[in-house]
Amino acid sequence: MAGVEEVEIVVAHSRRATLRVGEVFLKVDVDPAHADVEVRAMAMTPVPTPAVLWRRPPVLAIAAVPGKALGLLGEPSTASPAAWAAAGAAGAAIRRLHDAPLPPWPGRALDDVAAELDRECAWLLAGAVLPAEVVRRNRGIAEAALRPWTPAFIHGDLQITHVFVDGDEVTGVIDWSEAAPGDPMSDLAVLTLGHEERLDDLLAGYGADADRDVIRAWWSLRSLVASRWLIGHGFDPDAPGCEFDVLRSRMREP
Template sequence: MDEVEVVVAHSERATLRVGDVFLKVDADQARIDVEVEAMVLAPVPTPEVLWRRPPVLALAAVQGTALGRLGEPSTASTAAWGAAGAAVRTLHDAPLPARQGQAGRNREELAAELDAECEWLVTNGVLPADLVTRNRQVAEAAFRPWTPVFTHGDLQITHVFVDGDEVTGIIDWSEAGRGDALFDLAILTLGHEERLGDVVAGYGTGVDLDVIRAWWSLRSLLVVRWLTEHGFDPFAPGCEVDVLRSRM
């Protein structure tokens, strides 16, 4: 009998693996609706939907291995990272979905949330004030006009699977929708700055590196509290706090 592997679990959702099947348990069916619709529309490899019985969505495992993990060196080839960039470009060039996604949040709302998180980090002594202030300044570059594209919205490297030099699948589409293209590229390369050139080479034109770096700071500042409250460690080597320190 196949063992049950807990891929990720926290108070909002959980993903289990049983053999070649992933079971996503989510009490918020709207997120599952978004995920299923996005996988139908996306012109890139996505998991096959096996069945859906709320609150569970069953997906077939995709071939290959994840592009890497945050906090660990990636063993994927330069060509694989370039292929990931090309796949993201294919997604961004696709017709726009109806929904606004995680990468398309209102500028004023996002700035207000960022200010609140920065204040919390400093007031509670989680991070030094100079570190927070410097990264808040860097993050400003992300607040600029942008043209909406079809974004994944949570394009962590663990969500991109490759086999050799080819992308075999992109998973976890619950945050997909209209959004900022450079948000996707920033999340993909977060903590792997040395791979940014490979991704951009595959992606092509229209990439502002200062905005990518701004999103690294912005994203990291926003998630430190959430990660610590949900059992993750943003202080682990190579993870979010190290990303913030690299901007000093």
């Protein structure tokens, strides 16, 4: 890393920080289990991932991947429709992930997801964080995700900032600390959250057997349950195009 001119803070809050130093990302996490999962998941997954350079708890060093992130939540994606059809969860790469053998550690149980949804909706209502009708409407939509699923190997936090592309090729998928057996529709929903217009591009690469109603339900569920954490860690779910806009947009649907 000789000759590095600056250190970039990628993300930082009380539990985790990620720094970019030249072509190396340094991830500092208070919970070593997150790095354990990340290293194991990247070794197992059939999709491109960064190289692990070294690990000295609480720091994990990984190489930067070429290309650029597919987009940012709240901003229009600059990637081409062809890139969306091929990139990570947007096509064959994430289909390979979902078809791969399950990781040996447990994922979240359906009852835990349902309990979290109830808890976070209660918090949003008690604090009048959003209008009650927005919370209740989206809670009803989210119900479609609360059904038994066949577990697949999922990324668990497949934001568009975690999928890197160069042209129309996936160069890497990063941040695997929440990988586990889970509902594959949740990965597809997180990738298109705030970019719902790209769902057709995603499914053109992924396959026609994806359940659009369940993906739609996960858009609401993810936005509802993430809001308190985001607010508590210095992020703004009410920024244009972000989680609150996703929730409000459901009010305009029949």
